[in-house]
Amino acid sequence: xxxxxxxxxxxxxxxxxxxxxxxxxxxxxxxxxxxxxxxxxxxxxxxxxxxxxxxxxxxxxxxxxxxxxxxxxxxxxxxxxxxx
Numbered sequence: 001x002x003x004x005x006x007x008x009x010x011x012x013x014x015x016x017x018x019x020x021x022x023x024x025x026x027x028x029x030x031x032x033x034x035x036x037x038x039x040x041x042x043x044x045x046x047x048x049x050x051x052x053x054x055x056x057x058x059x060x061x062x063x064x065x066x067x068x069x070x071x072x073x074x075x076x077x078x079x080x081x082x083x084x
Contacts, residue, residue, distance in 0.1 A: 001026060003034075003069055006076040007048075014048035015041075024069065031056050032065040034075060053080035
């Protein structure tokens with residue numbers, strides 16, 4: 001199943017990638033499964049995607065690590081929002 005992935009802000013900088021299309025295994029993969037697959041690419045990927053406050057959107061709707069991903073979905077990763 002083919003999905004589209006977007007990386008924003010410091011995540012984009014850490015993994016040196018803004019956008020990609022990725023083939024995922026068939027079944028019912030979740031956002032957690034996707035993060036696990038991407039984290040296997042190396043330490044910079046692991047660090048960028050390991051923040052427990054990582055924000056994820058699937059098809060422009062806030063999602064959780066348990067959200068199921070379907071063919072053609074757009075997944076976006078954002079760093080935690082900070083303010084002051």
